[in-house]
Amino acid sequence: xxxxxxxxxxxSGLSIDTLRYYERIGLVEPPARDAGGRRTYTxxxxxxxxxxxxxxxxxxxxxxxxxxxxxxxxxxxxxARRRRQILVxxxxxxxxxxxxxxxxxxxxxxxxxNYEEIERRLPRVAAENALIEExx
Amino acid sequence: xxxxxxxxxxxSGLSIDTLRYYERIGLVEPPARDAGGRRTYTxxxxxxxxxxxxxxxxxxxxxxxxxxxxxxxxxxxxxARRRRQILVxxxxxxxxxxxxxxxxxxxxxxxxxNYEEIERRLPRVAAENALIEExx
DNA sequence: ATTTGACCTGGAGTGCACTCCAGCTCTTAC
DNA sequence: GTAAGAGCTGGAGTGCACTCCAGGTCAAAT
Numbered sequence: 001x002x003x004x005x006x007x008x009x010x011x012s013g014l015s016i017d018t019l020r021y022y023e024r025i026g027l028v029e030p031p032a033r034d035a036g037g038r039r040t041y042t043x044x045x046x047x048x049x050x051x052x053x054x055x056x057x058x059x060x061x062x063x064x065x066x067x068x069x070x071x072x073x074x075x076x077x078x079x080a081r082r083r084r085q086i087l088v089x090x091x092x093x094x095x096x097x098x099x100x101x102x103x104x105x106x107x108x109x110x111x112x113x114n115y116e117e118i119e120r121r122l123p124r125v126a127a128e129n130a131l132i133e134e135x136x
Numbered sequence: 137x138x139x140x141x142x143x144x145x146x147x148s149g150l151s152i153d154t155l156r157y158y159e160r161i162g163l164v165e166p167p168a169r170d171a172g173g174r175r176t177y178t179x180x181x182x183x184x185x186x187x188x189x190x191x192x193x194x195x196x197x198x199x200x201x202x203x204x205x206x207x208x209x210x211x212x213x214x215x216a217r218r219r220r221q222i223l224v225x226x227x228x229x230x231x232x233x234x235x236x237x238x239x240x241x242x243x244x245x246x247x248x249x250n251y252e253e254i255e256r257r258l259p260r261v262a263a264e265n266a267l268i269e270e271x272x
Numbered sequence: 273a274t275t276t277g278a279c280c281t282g283g284a285g286t287g288c289a290c291t292c293c294a295g296c297t298c299t300t301a302c
Numbered sequence: 303g304t305a306a307g308a309g310c311t312g313g314a315g316t317g318c319a320c321t322c323c324a325g326g327t328c329a330a331a332t
Contacts, residue, residue: 015290017290018289054244061288091245094244101230101233154320171328192319197318
């Protein structure tokens with residue numbers, strides 16, 4: 001089973017242009033072509049695209065994805081360690097990022113609570129609010 | 137107590153250029169100036185900068201931060217509701233983002249485990265690895 | 273008095289990750 | 303056999319969020 005570029009785009013959630021762009025910059029190996037010169041993506045290609053979208057979701061910069069991508073082609077024995085290392089380091093960064101976001105959610109919670117208090121008082125007293133506002 | 141732009145930069149974690157940039161685009165009110173025309177930041181200014189960095193951390197686009205920033209200056213009564221709404225919506229997005237990242241961490245965990253298995257086998261059999269690799 | 277260093281302004285430049293375009297070819301349906 | 307539609311290429315353009323720069327002012331230290 002193979003897929004046209006349009007199908008690959010739909011299934012991967014990337015745009016057709018992005019697919020070609022990723023190929024240009026060496027993030028994906030050029031897929032096979034059909035008789036008319038059109039790209040044909042395999043399930044394996046799609047699996048790699050899926051993994052790339054996961055890495056992208058986590059904010060991994062393209063140049064790092066490219067390093068990883070290119071290690072795939074130098075052979076397992078020589079690069080498995082390095083690839084694992086990249087993922088382990090990146091996972092640590094993602095975990096930090098999650099912690100940062102959780103801290104930010106707490107700040108948002110606090111601010112939102114503050115506004116709720118303001119709104120509860122608003123119908124009654126308007127002058128007070130400047131003070132409440134300042135304290136937030 | 138007031139702070140020079142260099143001090144404000146250090147304390148907020150933003151660069152001097154970014155501080156001036158934020159002012160230009162209306163994210164922060166122009167701070168007071170000293171006799172020589174230099175910016176002097178108050179603790180209140182710094183508190184706002186801190187909150188901005190929290191919003192930035194969560195990936196809020198600058199145009200939304202600006203909408204929020206500008207609502208601060210139209211008065212509490214008229215904008216508290218809208219501001220709360222912005223924060224509530226944004227908090228929902230941040231929570232979604234956290235979930236996405238957690239899903240990605242799981243994918244990373246899986247891949248990393250796979251590499252660990254490969255590495256355990258590597259010293260013994262090299263030919264096997266291509267197969268193991270495929271399966272990942 | 274002059275040198276040093278921080279700060280000022282308006283505007284240009286940068287890096288990233290796409291996204292769009294013109295002009296072309298190739299297949300498919302009528 | 304021709305018209306429509308999908309895909310092709312190389313290259314230009316976009317939006318975001320800064321970041322840097324030239325040329326100037328101002329205040330404190332020597």
